[in-house]
Amino acid sequence: MKRQGILEELRVRGVRLTPQRLLILNAVAEGEGHLGVDEVFRQAKQSYPYMDIATVYRTLHLFKRLGVVTEVAIGDRLHFEIRDPDRRHHHMVCAKCGGAYDLAPDYLDGFREALMKEFSFEPDLDNFTVTGVCANCNAGPSDSPQG
Amino acid sequence: MKRQGILEELRVRGVRLTPQRLLILNAVAEGEGHLGVDEVFRQAKQSYPYMDIATVYRTLHLFKRLGVVTEVAIGDRLHFEIRDPDRRHHHMVCAKCGGAYDLAPDYLDGFREALMKEFSFEPDLDNFTVTGVCANCNAGPSDSPQG
DNA sequence: ATTGCTTTTGCAAACGGTAGCGACTGCTTA
DNA sequence: TAAGCAGTCGCTACCGTTTGCAAAAGCAAT
Structure with a gap:
């Protein structure tokens, strides 16, 4: 389903699917659009304690640039959701x-x-x-x- | 003209027109919507070297809240312009x-x-x-x- | 496997913006 | 004029985000 499609597309586009990136993508997907940066960070860190906040920022920006996630400004917080072109x-x-x-x-x-x-x-x-x-x-x- | 009207309205609303605030308002007005926070700061600091960046932020936020200025996001920079209800x-x-x-x-x-x-x-x-x-x-x- | 090159990461330092605090200003009341 | 009070200021410390850099990982060619 969706997750696989995204991974496939990233692969095709020559984007490295590192463990960190997968964890972050996962966290965003699980969060269903309700997670901010710090929450994504904490979520991912549970599975991989060396996870760095800078990596989270970098990866979220990358995903946004690639059209994989969407940034929603709620108040002064940024939330992230998986971007589904069909929805x-x-x-x-x-x-x-x-x-x-x-x-x-x-x-x-x-x-x-x-x-x-x-x-x-x-x-x-x-x-x-x-x-x-x-x-x-x-x-x-x-x-x-x-x- | 415009400038006077704003000052008059601020006075009526009970907002103190301190030298710092006047300098900042002036800078924004002169800048004609092209100035970012740092530029407003530098501009105002020329006339009053003790001017602090925190005061600039506080004042611009105040002006925005009062409807005196408008914030325009250009790229990742915020620009400020005098808000004219007729325009x-x-x-x-x-x-x-x-x-x-x-x-x-x-x-x-x-x-x-x-x-x-x-x-x-x-x-x-x-x-x-x-x-x-x-x-x-x-x-x-x-x-x-x-x- | 080894080498060389590129990308990505983790860490730490830097940056922009904000909030707390004590000092100062300008009102109000006496 | 002095005292009291609220609002504002400049300074500093702080927090979230970004950047620089060296180490690590991945990939391609040998």
Whole structure:
């Protein structure tokens, strides 16, 4: 399934699949998009105590560059999720409660087309996140009352 | 004109207009949206050598919170510009050449309305920036050839 | 297997940004 | 004018992230 496909693709692209990288990929996959850098680090370190935080950063950046993972900014924290081209989506993040919601890509189709048509500007919306206030917090603000 | 209006409003809101804050506001205004934190710092320090970088950060955050300045992410750098409610706009930033272009707010009106109508999610698009590849770089990539 | 070359790693130092703290400033009240 | 108080400042220590570098690992050719 998914995991194998990714590994296969990395191999084809000539990316070395070191034990460290596999552990990090695994951690991100298990975390299902909810893990930050430090959590990925701790997770991977459990299996391999020599794991270094710098390696985690380097590897996550590598994976992002390769299109294997996606970075989602939630508040001031970065979360990582496996990128599945068949399940592309954007994210809505509530600035009050910190909740994150997936958003179907077609909500931005019009925007993308307008930019391309009018400015020949090709937007990169893959890692797109829109912040705001979610329905719950708008109704009855729980985090910062009297907002 | 503009500058005076801002000062007046800050005064009314009970915000102290210290020399440091005035220098920082000035630097941002003079920079016309092209200055990063360090440049604002250096600029302000010329007039007042005791200026501290922490004060610059604190003040810029304060101004942002008060709606006086806007933060624009260009690459991994944050730029600051005076926020003029009558001239609201978003930004397009080219990932290749780093160029930044203003974008009329109505390009996102449809998006905003869809989110509010369908999810009761009230997006904060004030500091919105979309990255991508501009017309020039798409035609003849100057920065990273053979992209 | 051995050699030579490239990539990756772990460590440590450096960097950018933030937070704590004591000193100072500018109000308010007397 | 003095005392009290809140807000702000500069300094320093700190935390998360990045970079430099030498050692290790992987790969290709012999």
